[in-house]
Amino acid sequence: MTAKSKTTVIDGKTQRLNPKTTDLDFFGIPGATFITLTLPLFILFLQIGCTPESCTVAGVLNIDWSAEMTKLRAMPLFDINVFGVYLTWFFSLAACDLILPGPVAEGVVLRDGKTRLKYNLNGKTVMTTLAVILAARWVQTGGAMPELVFCYDHYVQIATSAIVWSFIVATYVYVASFTHDCILSVGGNSGNPIFDWFIGRELNPRIGSFDIKYFCEMRPGLLLWAVLNLAMAHHEYITKGFVSLPMALVVLMEIYYVVEGNWEEYGAIHMMDITTDGFGFMLAFGDLAWVPFVYTVQARYLSTRTIEYPLWYAGIIVTLFATGYYIFRASNNEKNAFKHGDAPHLRYIENDKGNKLIVSGWWGAARHVNYLGDWLISWAWCLATGYESIFPYFFVAYFGVLLVHREMRDDHKCALKYKELWVQYKKAVPSAIIPGIY
Template identity: 95%
Template sequence: MTAKEKTTVIDGETQPLNPKTTELDFFGVPGATFITLTLPLFVYFLQIGCTPESCTVAGVLNIDWSAQIARLQALPLFDLQVFGVYLAWFFSLAACDLILPGPVAEGVVLRDGKTRLKYNLNGKTVMSTLAVLLVARWFQTGGAMPELVYCYDHYVQIATSAIVWSFIVATYVYVASFTHDCILSVGGNSGNPIFDWFIGRELNPRIGSFDIKYFCEMRPGLLLWGVLNLAMAHHEYLTKGHVSLPMALVVLMEIYYVVEGNWEEYGAIHMMDITTDGFGFMLAFGDLAWVPFVYTVQARYLSTRTIEYPLWYAGLIVTLFATGYYIFRASNNEKNDFKHGKAPHLKYIENDKGNKLIVSGWWGAARHVNYLGDWLISWAWCLATGYESIFPYFFVAYFGVLLVHREMRDDHKCALKYKELWVQYKKAVPSAIIPGVY
């Protein structure tokens, strides 16, 4: 019997283990094709649209595109040596992920009703190792840090390497999903190779104990984001003799986000990306290319110009960031405590199948109040770039759209899972993200 023919019991009902996907997200094959072709181009657009000479909306509208495209082509976009450096980064982190110690945690019960994958949560030791190496190199090179200079000078080629590698990884996991019995993602088993390759056919692609999806989600892209931000700050340090207040704010806030995310990575194994979504091009590109080369737009903007603002403005930014982070972390911790029976004070509703949904505390304020915290954090990052250009602020608009889309997808999936209980929950907690507003 093949994996496609197997069944499982969910909430007392016998269902196919790997049901056929009939509702296609992202507008199906046309949407998947459009996103696959345009997102890599958008990464390059950020390099063309924001230059030392101009980084304004008017500048983008009036830009000499032929000259800028010619400039990119002259780099060149792809460099085999840089690609080798990128692969060394990727596989060095993979080796660290396999070798370095960390607590082992079990994920959620998979759709077969019995399997719980184990995850080596060694983000603390991986980051500590990277930090020690960077500090050691700082003292060894007297602050010259040729590795950071290399990252800054080859920023576009590293971006190309990440894009190419995301295509390769997505293709590998798609082909590998046909070579063994596995649990497929509910959203990526349509039978259409383009869509399934894009959305991810296999739920948890692994090589032995090495979880490809979790690794890509938490290590190479996130940590490269931090390293590239350091490269931007280092470039400013070399050219100006100091790191400006705006640059320091952006780099410190964003690196804190990266560090804290890996430090508290237990929550990551319960994210929708890990528990529900398949691993295909969408996540591979997002993790490996989009995050490090789109999320660095604020630091890159600041590395090419001088921005100044008063200390009181900086204080407001830090306050906004701290507020967003408190909402984000406190709400997620509250949910984790509830799952482990550590929050008896919280009120909840329950159905006859034992499903429970919180209707008090943070999760009584909004169904995804943690997204509000995330959005406030993104505002702090953008506001730290000052107010001379709207260009860096595209990120907060993109992030808002992303969070609303994630909320809509989650709402649909929860409605299918919880049925009448979800209807009751939405009546008890009418706000989706912003209490009383949305």
């Protein structure tokens, strides 16, 4: 029996397990094609365009595009040896993910009404192993750290390698989805190969117990982001003899974000990316290329110049970061506690199917108040770069658009899932992200 012919019982009715996708996200095939073609080029523009001359307001407005194109043509964007190093990084982490111990947790019940995938949550041991290796190499090389020098010197080639690999991974999981019975994503079963390849046809592509989507979401891209930030700080250290306050703030805040996310990774198996979205080019590219090479813009910008500002300004940045993180973590912890029945003080509304939605506490303030915390964190990262250039502030604008779009997608999916209960919930909690404003 093929995956298409299977049925399941949902809300007491027999329905197809893998219904045909008729509502195409991202404006359908034109949007998917546009994103696929332009975002890789945008990543390369960010990396190549951020030079001491162009990473300023005046530099961007007065850039010599002829000279920049000449430099671009002379730069080897792809290097097979660098690609080999990148694959070594990827598969070494995959081996760690399979070998290193960690608590095993079950994910949400899938659409067939019975399957709960198991996840090995070994982020703590993976990160500890990586930290020990880096510390040992620091001692062994006397701080020279050729690995970090390599990352800095071949930054663009590593970015290209990640982009190429995301295309390969997306193609593999798309083809593999036709070779076995599987639960397809609701949004990626349109029958159009371009769109389904882009959005992700299979919901949870796996090789044995190895979950490709979860691994890509939590390990290679996020940890590479941290390593690349260390490479930027190391470059400043070996060229100037010190790590500046702005660089230290950016690197410490962003590495904390990565470490804390992997440390508290149980919440990740309940995110929309894992529970709802298929795994195709959109997520593969976002996880493997976009995160490590767009989220390092602030550190890369600081590595090309010397920025100074007073301690009181640094204090504002740290306070903003701490506030955002408190909102983000406290709201997510509250939701997790509610799911486990550990938050009896919270008020909620419920329908006859047993679905419950919180209408007090953090989630009574806004339907995605955790996104507000995330956005404040991104402001702290950008403000830490000073105020000489708009270049690194692109990130906070992009992140705001991303969060609003995610909220809109989630609102649509919840309206379909909860129906009248969702209508009641939106009346009880009218704000989407920012309480009383939006």
